[in-house]
Amino acid sequence: MRALSVKSESADPCGFDFRTRLLASLAFSTVTIYLSDERILAALAAATFAYLVASTRRYRLVAAAYALMLAMSLLSIGVIWGSYSLIGAMLAGTKMAARFAQMKESVLGNFHTPFLRMLPSMNVMLALVLNLSVQKFTGTLKALRMPRVVFLPLLVFCRFVPEFVDVVRQLRDAVRMRGFSVSFGSAFVHPFQTVRLTVVPLAVRTLRMADNLAMAAEMRRVGYAARPTHLTASVLRRRDWLMMLATVALTAAVAFWQSTLPQKPSMMGRARPSAAAQPGSN
Amino acid sequence: MNDNWIKASDLTYTYPFQKEPALNGVSFELRRGEAMLVTGPSGCGKSTLMRILNGLIPEHFRGTLEGSLEICGEKCPAPLERISRRVGTVLQNPEEQIMATVVEEEVALALEWQSVPRAEMRKRVDEALRVMDLSDLAGRSVFSLSSGERQKCVIASVVAASADIVVMDEPTANLSPEATEDLAGIVARLKKRGVAVVIVDHRLYWLRGVVDRVLVLNDGRTVAALEGLECLEGLGNLENLDSLGLRRIDVSRPDLRDAADLSGTVPPSVVLRDLSFRYTRCSCWIYRGISAALPRGKITAVVGANGAGKTTLARLLCGLLRPASGEIEIDSVPCPPRRRRDNVAFVMQQMDIQLYMRTVEEELLFSAPRSVPKAERRKDAGRWLEVFGLSHLKDRHPHSLSGGEKQRLVVACALMKRPSLLILDEPTSGLDGRNMRIIARELREYASRGGTVLLITHDLELLSLAADCRLEIARTAEVQEGER
Numbered sequence: 001m002r003a004l005s006v007k008s009e010s011a012d013p014c015g016f017d018f019r020t021r022l023l024a025s026l027a028f029s030t031v032t033i034y035l036s037d038e039r040i041l042a043a044l045a046a047a048t049f050a051y052l053v054a055s056t057r058r059y060r061l062v063a064a065a066y067a068l069m070l071a072m073s074l075l076s077i078g079v080i081w082g083s084y085s086l087i088g089a090m091l092a093g094t095k096m097a098a099r100f101a102q103m104k105e106s107v108l109g110n111f112h113t114p115f116l117r118m119l120p121s122m123n124v125m126l127a128l129v130l131n132l133s134v135q136k137f138t139g140t141l142k143a144l145r146m147p148r149v150v151f152l153p154l155l156v157f158c159r160f161v162p163e164f165v166d167v168v169r170q171l172r173d174a175v176r177m178r179g180f181s182v183s184f185g186s187a188f189v190h191p192f193q194t195v196r197l198t199v200v201p202l203a204v205r206t207l208r209m210a211d212n213l214a215m216a217a218e219m220r221r222v223g224y225a226a227r228p229t230h231l232t233a234s235v236l237r238r239r240d241w242l243m244m245l246a247t248v249a250l251t252a253a254v255a256f257w258q259s260t261l262p263q264k265p266s267m268m269g270r271a272r273p274s275a276a277a278q279p280g281s282n
Numbered sequence: 283m284n285d286n287w288i289k290a291s292d293l294t295y296t297y298p299f300q301k302e303p304a305l306n307g308v309s310f311e312l313r314r315g316e317a318m319l320v321t322g323p324s325g326c327g328k329s330t331l332m333r334i335l336n337g338l339i340p341e342h343f344r345g346t347l348e349g350s351l352e353i354c355g356e357k358c359p360a361p362l363e364r365i366s367r368r369v370g371t372v373l374q375n376p377e378e379q380i381m382a383t384v385v386e387e388e389v390a391l392a393l394e395w396q397s398v399p400r401a402e403m404r405k406r407v408d409e410a411l412r413v414m415d416l417s418d419l420a421g422r423s424v425f426s427l428s429s430g431e432r433q434k435c436v437i438a439s440v441v442a443a444s445a446d447i448v449v450m451d452e453p454t455a456n457l458s459p460e461a462t463e464d465l466a467g468i469v470a471r472l473k474k475r476g477v478a479v480v481i482v483d484h485r486l487y488w489l490r491g492v493v494d495r496v497l498v499l500n501d502g503r504t505v506a507a508l509e510g511l512e513c514l515e516g517l518g519n520l521e522n523l524d525s526l527g528l529r530r531i532d533v534s535r536p537d538l539r540d541a542a543d544l545s546g547t548v549p550p551s552v553v554l555r556d557l558s559f560r561y562t563r564c565s566c567w568i569y570r571g572i573s574a575a576l577p578r579g580k581i582t583a584v585v586g587a588n589g590a591g592k593t594t595l596a597r598l599l600c601g602l603l604r605p606a607s608g609e610i611e612i613d614s615v616p617c618p619p620r621r622r623r624d625n626v627a628f629v630m631q632q633m634d635i636q637l638y639m640r641t642v643e644e645e646l647l648f649s650a651p652r653s654v655p656k657a658e659r660r661k662d663a664g665r666w667l668e669v670f671g672l673s674h675l676k677d678r679h680p681h682s683l684s685g686g687e688k689q690r691l692v693v694a695c696a697l698m699k700r701p702s703l704l705i706l707d708e709p710t711s712g713l714d715g716r717n718m719r720i721i722a723r724e725l726r727e728y729a730s731r732g733g734t735v736l737l738i739t740h741d742l743e744l745l746s747l748a749a750d751c752r753l754e755i756a757r758t759a760e761v762q763e764g765e766r
Contacts, residue, residue: 155381156381159380159381159382159383162425163377163378167632167635170630170632170635171635173597173600173602173628173630174630174635174636176602176623177600177602177623177626177627177628178638178648178649179623179624179651179652196638196639197638200637200638200681201634201635201636201637201638202635204634204681205632205634205635208634209378212373212375212378212379213378213379213381215338215342216371216373216378216379216380216381217381218338218341218342218362218366219336219337219338219362219366219369219370219371220366220381220391220392220395220439220443221363221366221367221392221395221396222381222391222392222395223395224363224395225394225395225396225397227397228394228395228397229393229394229397229398229399229400229403230394230400231386231387231390231393231394231400231403231404231407232387233400
């Protein structure tokens with residue numbers, strides 16, 4: 001059976017620990033919420049892109065993800081441009097028309113910023129997901145010494161995912177052998193039939209699997225020990241500490257850079273009140 | 283504490299919302315270092331007994347449990363946490379039991395949750411891996427193991443946990459004859475270590491000289507309880523062996539002719555020419571330039587070790603996979619994948635994913651080709667319901683049927699399709715003798731009417747009863763991990 005993503009350590013070119021990648025993902029994704037300057041976002045996007053490419057080396061997948069992102073951006077711009085144009089045409093000749101045209105210009109003029117903000121997050125999340133294996137993830141859960149109520153469901157879920165993927169593949173084959181296909185297209189054309197062919201067998205099979213896995217876990221006392229021991233010690237290597245240090249440094253640097261810049265006007269044409277402009281702050 | 287590892291007296295259990303007990307007044311004893319077989323027809327109460335022994339009843343399954351049970355001197359019911367220290371369980375399907383992703387981590391899992399110190403844990407894991415001949419696979423991903431290796435991995439985890447009692451549920455259902463022989467050796471080794479082993483199984487032949495006791499159940503009651511290493515032979519004397527749904531004890535590997543030897547006398551129905559196949563993103567070939575012919579009106583058994591690529595061959599023949607090169611002819615005409623899906627019926631191992639409709643009858647009607655007139659479809663459905671003994675269940679929901687009934691239904695659905703080629707992948711794993719014989723009989727009947735059957739099975743009894751010839755698939759070095 002082909003699992004969703006079970007790889008050997010050698011499949012990870014940089015060999016960073018899952019915790020290191022998780023920290024990078026959380027830090028860069030969080031800091032982008034605060035960033036608004038295009039130059040800083042572009043610099044962060046470039047740095048995280050280099051990290052993504054170096055740590056995965058899965059160029060085609062990265063290219064596909066970027067193509068998808070571009071397509072989504074263009075689609076969004078198209079929909080918003082169309083909506084504004086339609087409403088603008090409806091408001092033509094009214095007092096609102098000039099204000100609305102200004103708003104349209106402002107929204108479309110700043111439209112690249114949200115997408116630029118998404119790029120660093122996408123890069124770090126891809127670097128996390130493309131190197132993720134069930135094995136590493138469960139190992140990390142153990143190493144993080146998570147509480148039992150969190151660890152157990154996550155362990156069962158992680159173990160369940162590859163089996164679920166296999167069941168879906170088998171179900172697709174079984175349905176095809178009956179002369180039907182299950183796809184997004186067929187779901188629109190024959191919604192009831194698609195539900196019948198997928199939901200009932202999938203529900204029955206997955207419930208049975210989940211029940212058996214849960215019972216197997218109980219029969220092996222999983223979750224009963226207050227402090228379980230571990231067969232292998234999970235140790236962070238030097239490269240992980242360096243990467244964590246680089247993550248913290250870069251996050252702090254971009255945040256500081258952003259804080260030194262004046263506030264930009266918002267999409268509605270008014271400047272957001274800066275700390276200096278707050279009442280009583282002088 | 284004496285050597286009686288299990289002492290059950292008058293065990294009676296009724297599931298919630300049921301009137302009749304699933305187990306009714308069952309008594310037996312099992313000493314340390316002994317093995318006991320529990321067998322009987324489907325629904326006789328074997329699994330219920332297993333659940334009582336490993337503590338799932340009454341902890342997980344509610345209901346009413348009566349009688350007395352002692353496990354290693356401890357009175358039951360006891361908390362599952364305590365029972366699981368003494369009793370290890372090996373389920374029929376190791377995929378549904380394995381929790382870790384690496385072999386040695388799986389073996390260590392129960393020890394980790396018993397807070398065993400790391401040094402001792404390492405020692406016990408290494409010892410269990412050595413006993414199960416898994417030392418070379420310690421660092422391997424469990425996803426890359428064959429069914430037999432996974433089964434051994436689960437048993438190794440039970441051995442490492444130092445269980446006093448091991449309960450095995452249909453342990454041979456997915457094993458090749460070679461792996462089954464290995465399992466018999468493992469049971470003998472466990473006995474030597476003083477472990478009491480309870481085996482719940484339909485297949486009996488592999489347990490000759492292995493089990494010390496046999497318990498035959500029917501409708502929840504004990505119909506035979508035999509003792510001694512020759513007890514299985516005693517079972518062979520039971521007059522109602524067939525009516526009890528038991529399988530044969532004297533089963534040997536049938537001497538089947540090679541399918542190629544029949545090519546001169548029997549016209550081929552399906553021909554594979556220079557077929558090569560490998561999975562996407564895998565540089566290794568599963569098949570490279572193979573040619574074969576399946577004779578018309580014959581049942582060809584695909585023979586090969588676990589992981590040799592038998593199911594891959596079935597998926598290629600069905601048109602679910604595309605070969606890298608070569609072609610497949612059906613009735614002397616090259617047949618592209620899409621047409622093959624129309625002409626071939628495939629009974630997969632998993633039954634749940636092959637049942638979709640609200641009633642058994644609807645399921646059969648849904649399986650018929652759209653080109654067949656409605657009245658004829660109904661006639662066909664009625665015939666197959668009768669042939670497979672499902673007429674009285676025609677208004678039941680398919681998912682409410684028992685395992686044996688579901689298996690018969692999916693075979694009937696495949697035959698409703700009127701295929702040129704019928705492929706069955708392990709159609710009798712976990713089936714009792716009665717259901718296995720019904721399926722063998724109907725396959726023979728279908729072949730005698732000119733149907734071509736490709737049978738993928740490790741079930742020696744089914745092979746003896748049904749197969750005409752064999753197609754051997756060697757496990758090549760090129761079959762790569764994780765791609766089977």
